[in-house]
Amino acid sequence: MAEQVVKAPMRARVIRFHAQEGAQVAANQKVCDIEALKMEIAVYSPVAGTIKEIHAEAGAHVDADVPLFTVES
Amino acid sequence: MEPIIDITAEVWAQSGVVALNWKHPIMWAIGLLFIYLAVAKKYEPLILLPIGFGIFLVNFPASPLMGWGDDFPDLLRFFYHFGLVWQILPPLIFLGIGAMTDFGPLLSNPKTLLIGAGAQLGMPVTFIGAIMIGMTPAEAAAIGIIGGADGPTTIFLAQQVAPHMLGAAALAAYSYMAMVPIIQPPIMRLLTTGDERRIVMTQTRVVTPTEKIIFPIILAGLISLMVPAVMPLIAMFTFGNLMRESGVVDRLSETAQGALVNTVTIFLGIAVGATMVADQFLTPIPLFVLALGLISFILCTSGGILTVKVMNLFLKPENKINPLIGSAGVSAVPMAARVSQTVGAEANPQNFLIMHALGPNLAGVVATATAAGLFLALFA
Incomplete structure (x- = not known):
């Protein structure tokens, strides 16, 4: 693991x-959308693998390098 | 009965119908086309809508909009004369753009300045080509600058060196800005290999607030020394940016990038549109401007990509630059950077190029303005 x-x-x-959290995802499967410079x-x-944890909430502003989610393979 | 006939004849003679000729419906169609593109296709609506309506309005020949009255200009002539001939509106747009711009991506990776410079390739090439087909050097300059895809700079230069081309040059610049997502991707794919498009770039460093405050001051000083002719644009650009980054005049900064730039855009658009009256516009020149402007834009896009490829010859493998950010060296901010992101993500979904592409994108704004300054110094 x-x-x-x-x-x-x-x-x-x-x-x-x-x-x-708990969902199975494939490699290169879209997990979330973020917006920067008015671009999605x-x-x-x-x-x-499996999404083990989601660290951010929809609507939240995050800086570079802030964890978004953890995937366990 | 006779007075009634006389009055009717007089009213008819002064109506707009008598002065119409076959050229006017063509100009209405051109104006309506740009209104359609703005409304239905969302092509640069903030500027193409006022331009389109300006074209439509001034091609009713009896309307007192673009003439000179006894002592004072008609309404749209007033906007044109005091806004564009006096070079007020484009610098004010640059004040707003400066207040909107975060130079962080450029400062964190100054190498991207070279890419912005390389992405001006189309200008000298088109300039020479236009002269070879019979344009004057001043006209060739007004066409070449279109490749930078910077509307206010194109207007600023064209008004001073070739005012008869102002409308066509502005239309071309804004149209190609709107079509960046259509025109650039095929060129980007053609000039890069799959491996190059998959290059993952390392994250750029964080730029300090002090660096961001000092940058516009240094830039203003440098351009004042090297290319003073373009300082009306750069002075306002750097002033707007200094207001933003200083953090102490937020009210001014917000006004510059909001209410002010919106107000100025209204008058800039309709004043540019108002220059396109049928007798002056329906000549072969606008077609040359559009065609050569497109060539300049394609060459500028290519120049940025090829500049990165040359730079990569000298960079260590871990520092290689994805050539897809080179196309963002034209000035269309942030559209061109978004295109770099889109095409890069197609090749490698784990790749995020948009912030890297903003560096050359911002460098392109400065480089296009600098090129305009050189043209002005030579031909104004």
Whole structure:
């Protein structure tokens, strides 16, 4: 079991999550959308696995490197 | 009976119908086309809507909008004369843009300045090409600058070196800005390999508030020394940015990037549209402007990408730059950076290029204004 924490790639606003804690995701499956520079940007799971924890809430403003979710493969 | 006929004839003679000719409906169609593009397609609506309506309005020849009255200009002529001929409106737009701009991405990776410079490639090439097909150097300059996809800078330059081309040049610049997501991706894919598009760039460093305050002051000083002709634009740009970054005049900064820039955009758009009266506009020149402007824009996009590819020859593997951010070296902020993000994510969903692309994007604004300054110094 390996855990991977996916962090915000830039200062952004979290729009929505497409998967909940405990959900199975494939590699490169869209897990959440963030907004930066008025552009909606998808954040994907880097590996196949289970969403172990979601760290941010929809609507929250996050700085770069703030954890968004943890995926366990 | 006779007086009634005389009055009727007089009213008819003074109506707008008598002065119409075949050119006017064509201009109405052009005006309505840009209104349609703004409303239905959302192509740069903030500027193309006023321009389109301005074109429509001034092509009713009897309307007192763009002439000179006995002692004073008609309404739209007033906006044009004191806004554009006096070079007031484009610098005020730059004041607002400066107040909106966060130079952090550029300062965190100053190498991107080179990319912004490389993305001006289309200007000298188109400039020479336009002269070769018979344009004057001043006209060629007004066409070449379109490649930078910077509307206010294009207007600022064209008004001073080739005012008869102002409308067409502004339309071309704003149209190509609107079409960045359509025009750029095929060029980006053509000039890069899959491996290059998948390059993941390391996160940039955080820029301190002090650096952000000092930057506009240094930039204003440097441009004043090197390319003083463009200082009306850069002075306002850096002033707006200094207000933003100083953090002590938030009210002024918010006004500059909000109410002021909105107000100015209204008058800029309708004044530019009002320059396009049928007799002056329906010539082959606007077609040349649009065609050569497109070539300049394509070459500028290519220049930015190729500049990155050349830079990568000299960079360590871990510091390689994704060439897709090169296309953002044109000035269309932040549209071109968004396109870099979109095309980059297609190649590698784990890649986030948008903030990296903002560096060359901002550098492109400065580089295009600098190029305009050089053209002004030579041909104004």
